[in-house]
Amino acid sequence: MNSFGRLFKLNIFGESHGDSIGITIDGCPAGVSLINKDFEKDLSRRKGGDRGTTSRKEPDIQKIISGVFNKKTTGSPITIIFENTNVQSEDYNFNETPRPGHADFVAKKKFGNYNDFRGGGHFSGRLSLGLVAAGVIAKKIIHPVKIKALIEEAGGKKEIDNAVNNAIKANDSIGGIIECEVRNMPVGLGEPFFDSIESLISHAVFSIPGIKGIEFGSGFMSAKMKGSEHNDLFIDTNGKTATNFAGGINGGISNGNNLFFRVAVKPTSSIYQKQKTINLRTGKTQDLIIKGRHDVCFALRLPVVIEAVTAFVLADLLLIEQGIS
């Protein structure tokens, strides 16, 4: 199901080398100001081009085809598309020789020979353009809540540039860790079952290709802690706590402290080294060389995507809370 959300609802569509990719946002309140310039900063953060990211150069210009009138949202669905212009489909036929770490094999099995394999098709990281665009709108709705995601380490190192340069030299790729913090959180968003904040954020985050783990607050470290250490001491009647091992969430519900979570991103599957794969027709193992264009460390491009999905989860929860309470 290519949709997400209950009141603020996204529908994503498109393939990497098709006509366009895009997103529809249904349930956005009327009257939110929205102009093209609003998208610039976040789309540019997501864009490839720097060392460590793909050399595919797309203009990545959003085209709003519905739901905005006189620079304001109308209350009707907002559809935003991005045309695909810079496609090199000839590099991308892996129907017989699935690339390790990619979705080629599962896509072929799930969709038969009908899968649009070109450039990863519907599985392409390019679809995150739509997520980022939705995030731009969601961030306006949740104001004054502020989301900030940063890459914290790459290839296991804090010296991100160094790690990337070494990977480039080695014709290899590396993963990374992204941290996300949300300030000015209201108390009371989320539900114990099944829509805890952790449930919804992780649901959205794991739809970004390449995420392998998520942890909130103390995360995996909590498993090694004692209750007497882990319990956050309340220090005022607004629920502020001395520590924040809870990551800003108790019982699935925001407690007013900063929301905090970390995400693990795997190394890019496409690398410039020769690899092995199995030929699905012949059943024999053979060499595989991936041309195409790809990131050495695609984690570098994800902070803005993580912010976007967090923003639309929170926008949805805010609208629901307004509705029910």
Place this chain on the structure above:
Amino acid sequence: MNSFGRLFKLNIFGESHGDSIGITIDGCPAGVSLINKDFEKDLSRRKGGDRGTTSRKEPDIQKIISGVFNKKTTGSPITIIFENTNVQSEDYNFNETPRPGHADFVAKKKFGNYNDFRGGGHFSGRLSLGLVAAGVIAKKIIHPVKIKALIEEAGGKKEIDNAVNNAIKANDSIGGIIECEVRNMPVGLGEPFFDSIESLISHAVFSIPGIKGIEFGSGFMSAKMKGSEHNDLFIDTNGKTATNFAGGINGGISNGNNLFFRVAVKPTSSIYQKQKTINLRTGKTQDLIIKGRHDVCFALRLPVVIEAVTAFVLADLLLIEQGIS
């Protein structure tokens, strides 16, 4: 929203010290054999009573009040309730002095003075009885797929009993790590957006109280790896791979290898030590002693719950796959 799933759909309800807790399973195919004995094993695995788990002794007997006729599911919604009999509500009023690590504070803020605070109310771990019951049915539907979850470490140690005993002696509590593996997985379950297998499993897992993190396959370790190490080599045309860093999932879709994930569980928030909290009425910090009955390491009780939520996610995906493909 206390519901989950698209075709195989759960609705959970109840409070720890109310009349009953329960679950409705909507969308279960007709003709699945179901007798009371089917629930015994999994409910007993979840039950408290051993060292390290709560001394609350409930009979935990499921009562099927709809959807089963002549020992088979009918195709109509299956509602299963568990009566609450052994309640000591006097131990549980923390409306003014919220317990650290618990949902007392957020529940009061979200639901005002209307929250049923007794025994954690709707936030109680007791509601996982319903999840386990749904899991019993889901496991039948996904046959021959097999799910096995185990506690891997507690309080940072592999010697689980030792760690628990030490925590008991210290009047403290400890967390743990649970691993879950799924064998005989079909290829092709899940979607790239937004319903990746990781998205759905994490959504369900994070509705279990006390989970702080989840990782699939290589998980957080992947962030330190190189692509050349991380890419799983295909070794046959069924998609079997030499390693399983992917955790059985590519592009959000099952690849036929074992599904594998790990979950971090925090230490129980209730401990038998004196703690501090803030009095919401007076605004002053005061001592807090929690009586009640609680687990020293509630992670010990969660493997069967993790299995259950995994089972109903997979049951739903299997029915959807049958529908669309």
Place this chain on the structure above:
Amino acid sequence: MNSFGRLFKLNIFGESHGDSIGITIDGCPAGVSLINKDFEKDLSRRKGGDRGTTSRKEPDIQKIISGVFNKKTTGSPITIIFENTNVQSEDYNFNETPRPGHADFVAKKKFGNYNDFRGGGHFSGRLSLGLVAAGVIAKKIIHPVKIKALIEEAGGKKEIDNAVNNAIKANDSIGGIIECEVRNMPVGLGEPFFDSIESLISHAVFSIPGIKGIEFGSGFMSAKMKGSEHNDLFIDTNGKTATNFAGGINGGISNGNNLFFRVAVKPTSSIYQKQKTINLRTGKTQDLIIKGRHDVCFALRLPVVIEAVTAFVLADLLLIEQGIS
């Protein structure tokens, strides 16, 4: 799917001759006062017993098993069950000889031999008890909006009692027309696509067994009218109109005038006359005598059910409107 609604959400379950029938209301705001007495009037309006309605006498006492504490809703799911006590299952096995007009045939085909055929099982009009209970709560939420449904004609006559008596004498059954009007409607509920007020009300109304048609405002008469007659003249800036052919709805959205619709109810399928049916085993036509207990004109019992479904549609739309606007 046995659920309905987006924020104020119902889940229905149960079979006529099973343990219980019931409903879960998820998304009800916290703090709505709710005591057992609140259900009396509407449940008694629905109850059989008068001339023209079934002689099955159930106490029909609701049991609230979750979501209410200290006479107020808690914000958690409210589950209400009605135990089945007065069952005569031996009268109800029509597995081989499906009753004309009933669901016996389709249930057998859809659910195989697993269908709980006793008393109509999940198809029984008895499940509308749950709808009425949900309506009692929804009516509180939509206050001061007022819903009033009445039976307008039975068997084609305005003299309802006469028509019913004649049908009783003839060992036959009759249908009827119910009108429903909603006063104090706010402007702006509903959506052009796909959730027009007409869409949602008709969706809910047609889940009541035995409804054959619905029309809003001018309804079928509109098809014979001219635009110059049909257009409702605005007479004040609140949108009040001189006529109400629109039925209180334009473009799927409430316009502040009274909501008005009419519903056609078929004659009860069970009659005390000998009928013919086909024996599904032998393939031969044979006589059929239906014992059991049934209404001569079940339309008499439906006004309160129509009110209930209208109430929960409007409750849901009101909460959504509060959320998004």
Place this chain on the structure above:
Amino acid sequence: MNSFGRLFKLNIFGESHGDSIGITIDGCPAGVSLINKDFEKDLSRRKGGDRGTTSRKEPDIQKIISGVFNKKTTGSPITIIFENTNVQSEDYNFNETPRPGHADFVAKKKFGNYNDFRGGGHFSGRLSLGLVAAGVIAKKIIHPVKIKALIEEAGGKKEIDNAVNNAIKANDSIGGIIECEVRNMPVGLGEPFFDSIESLISHAVFSIPGIKGIEFGSGFMSAKMKGSEHNDLFIDTNGKTATNFAGGINGGISNGNNLFFRVAVKPTSSIYQKQKTINLRTGKTQDLIIKGRHDVCFALRLPVVIEAVTAFVLADLLLIEQGIS
């Protein structure tokens, strides 16, 4: 919520005078053949141009921007857009003087001054282009089920052309009745609660602007009938009945006989006569002349739209049935 369906799911977007209108179909199985020519017939049936329909001439050419590759659906969302080229927005500002029978008033109240009022905006009948396009795909999925909708009367007459000509002469508009019949129906689609076939079809039908009533089988006539007349006699073991007062549905579930329903369409609200309305700014009644372009009897254009919505309801139910059974 601008979406509909559970497995075969539509999301509609666009405004009459915006950039484009369109629809996304999520959940369409992979491998359905789809070429541009497939849309011609149904889009042309919907198109204006004949006597009695609007003189707005749009090319109405669908543009498939995702989900189709090598003339087959890929299993990813299919987005189809129609560009708006022939707009005369200057004719359409009724913000102060709402047109009787139109959504101007409610749209302004619901969406404030942000509503895109041009050409009816999101409320425009033009959006039904998307419905028809989705219907083209749905009809392929439900093969060999066949849907046929026809206009049965206009302005209360069977002589459709005459009635239309008279209305044109009178500068007035007329309504109509559409009948829809579905052959080759499988037994077992639909649910007793809440997703009866009647519930789902009426939900979809009432999202088409201008529908005032719907009746299935005997419909409103049933209210005047006796059970002994109304009960359809089974004549074979496949469930075929001698009459079809049930309209092909029992207990919300298809019984294998032809599905049959009738729909009432109101007269077009825009007429070429001078009308009265209230000026929302001055509070005074004033004359209103509607220029623009409009149908004299827009019911003439709806049969193909009715077919389309019926097709996607049935496609969804078929996929669900495949999934659960």
